[in-house]
Amino acid sequence: MPRVASTDVNAGATTGEERNAYFAALIARIARRDAAAFEALYRASAPSLFGLAVRVTRTSESAEDVVQEGFIKIWRFAGSYDAAKASPSTWMSTIVKNQALDYLRRNPYAGVYVDELDDRHAASDGDASHQTALDAERLSGYLGRLSPGQRQAIALAYFRGQSQSEIAHTLGAPIGTVKSWINRGLESLRAMTEPRRVPPRGGFS
Structure with a gap:
């Protein structure tokens, strides 16, 4: 999955609270299978999630796979997102981090050393x-x-x-x-x- 710079996030989402509200709205639309919302969420959040994946897996190649798998899960489970339990950023980060840890368990070498x-x-x-x-x-x-x-x-x-x-x-x-x-x-x-x-x-x- 290509890495896309976050340049078109919502112009009004300047604070963390506004950004999370924007993400939550996108996730709600994704739960209704809105492809445009999914693309917007990817463009806005993929760079930071990619950075998280790199920190865990230590290679850009594996991080790209992890982020791709993570967004597949975000698409599949958007309907289960509960804003009362976690912010959108935390929810997505948890998904990607778990995917990264799963990657390390599946791949014995995994760029660790x-x-x-x-x-x-x-x-x-x-x-x-x-x-x-x-x-x-x-x-x-x-x-x-x-x-x-x-x-x-x-x-x-x-x-x-x-x-x-x-x-x-x-x-x-x-x-x-x-x-x-x-x-x-x-x-x-x-x-x-x-x-x-x-x-x-x-x-x-």
């Missing part, structure tokens, strides 16, 4: 850059051998600095499960990276 490895590579130069590239490739290979849960939990903890409770919220998993993923994943990584002792000819004495 790739961007960080690329950034470290770009920050180096010369021989250091070559070594960093080798280290990044090696680390990516190690992480790829973990289970999806272990891989995501470790990446969120060490690349994004999230706490275990934040990781549990991001992945929708109990905190005990997150602790287990991290502990077992680190044990597996240590086993992969520790040099193996090669017995001398004739075996160990």
